[in-house]
Amino acid sequence: MKIVISSGHGLYIRGASDILDEVDEARRVVPNVADLLRASGHQVVTFNDNVSTTQDENLHRIVDFHNSQTRDLDVSVHFNAYEHNSKPMGAEVCYVTQEDVAGRLSKAIADAAQLPDRGPKYRGDLFFLNNTEMPAVLIETCFVDSTVDADHYHANFGRICQAIADVAMGPITEPEPPEDRPETCYKPLFVEKGSCSWFGGPEDSGVSPSEGLAFIYSTDQAPQLFLDEQPAGTTGLARRLDPEVFYLACRWNYDVTPKEMLDDRDKVALVMSTKTGKAFPAWPADWGPHSDTNRVADLSPGLMGALGIETDDEVAVIYPVSSRTNLKAKVQTQLAAPKIEEKPKVETPHPHPHKNPPKHKTSTKYKP
Numbered sequence: 001m002k003i004v005i006s007s008g009h010g011l012y013i014r015g016a017s018d019i020l021d022e023v024d025e026a027r028r029v030v031p032n033v034a035d036l037l038r039a040s041g042h043q044v045v046t047f048n049d050n051v052s053t054t055q056d057e058n059l060h061r062i063v064d065f066h067n068s069q070t071r072d073l074d075v076s077v078h079f080n081a082y083e084h085n086s087k088p089m090g091a092e093v094c095y096v097t098q099e100d101v102a103g104r105l106s107k108a109i110a111d112a113a114q115l116p117d118r119g120p121k122y123r124g125d126l127f128f129l130n131n132t133e134m135p136a137v138l139i140e141t142c143f144v145d146s147t148v149d150a151d152h153y154h155a156n157f158g159r160i161c162q163a164i165a166d167v168a169m170g171p172i173t174e175p176e177p178p179e180d181r182p183e184t185c186y187k188p189l190f191v192e193k194g195s196c197s198w199f200g201g202p203e204d205s206g207v208s209p210s211e212g213l214a215f216i217y218s219t220d221q222a223p224q225l226f227l228d229e230q231p232a233g234t235t236g237l238a239r240r241l242d243p244e245v246f247y248l249a250c251r252w253n254y255d256v257t258p259k260e261m262l263d264d265r266d267k268v269a270l271v272m273s274t275k276t277g278k279a280f281p282a283w284p285a286d287w288g289p290h291s292d293t294n295r296v297a298d299l300s301p302g303l304m305g306a307l308g309i310e311t312d313d314e315v316a317v318i319y320p321v322s323s324r325t326n327l328k329a330k331v332q333t334q335l336a337a338p339k340i341e342e343k344p345k346v347e348t349p350h351p352h353p354h355k356n357p358p359k360h361k362t363s364t365k366y367k368p
């Protein structure tokens with residue numbers, strides 16, 4: 001049995017931190033589990049990312065390391081976070097194909113720590129699970145912000161590491177046959193369906209003249225999105241957006257689609273109208289709309305016009321997509337797929353509470 005086990009996040013890309021620090025503790029668990037596995041005659045390679053300075057780089061570096069190794073199982077060690085509390089929270093293990101291993105790991109860790117077993121958790125949105133090529137599990141050992149979890153973790157550290165090692169040397173479900181992979185390996189990081197509105201540009205009186213954008217801080221960063229001149233009487237980038245360019249805002253989870261990734265001009269979202277069946281690629285430009293609106297996306301006026309839709313019509317959004325693929329087929333596949341669960345912690349920097357539809361323009365001159 002050969003196992004590659006890595007700590008989540010990195011030296012410069014920190015994870016959750018409260019009573020416990022996720023990165024520090026993952027870096028204690030990994031070598032201890034590895035020693036126990038080696039003592040039982042198994043081959044283990046460990047990895048900590050001490051180099052990456054962006055989240056995107058970090059995710060790729062860890063996955064690239066795993067995929068560079070010959071092994072039977074990939075394990076990523078993380079710690080969970082919710083809110084500072086003194087309740088027992090417990091262990092859970094995320095999986096895409098390895099429900100059985102994840103379930104046994106979660107139970108073994110919970111038993112060893114004498115904490116609740118939150119069980120195996122299907123997560124179709126985690127980069128590590130989606131991009132490692134061998135059977136993989138992502139362990140959320142316990143919660144960094146629960147005083148009970150932290151106490152139990154410290155008191156039972158050796159037993160927890162032994163529990164992980166014991167399950168990791170056990171049987172593993174065979175990976176899917178390679179011929180199935182072309183159909184199944186495409187898993188977008190963001191999938192959402194619901195009603196939409198519009199935002200941005202000189203006519204958007206719903207945002208203040210000085211309002212900025214959540215992850216674009218200057219026109220140089222994404223020149224394709226902006227008008228040549230700042231509209232008179234305004235200073236903020238939200239009002240300088242070119243309403244004819246195809247852009248959108250969604251409530252991105254930056255843990256899954258980091259700001260640096262959303263700002264990458266080569267990655268686009270696909271927005272499809274379920275009413276007209278039309279679909280267009282669009283650039284992420286902001287975070288929003290506020291969850292109080294019950295809408296899932298704010299689009300540029302030009303994109304709404306091209307889709308042939310109005311405020312509160314339904315759209316489906318997936319991200320990221322490559323503009324070379326059959327975009328419409330992909331969105332239809334995704335519409336049939338189970339909805340991705342929203343994580344509890346989401347940044348709320350920039351809501352767009354718009355109510356009224358804009359005057360639609362139909363030009364598509366700058367579409368990505």
Ligand SMILES: [Zn+2]
Pocket residue numbers: 008009015016022078079
């Ligand atoms: Zn983590």
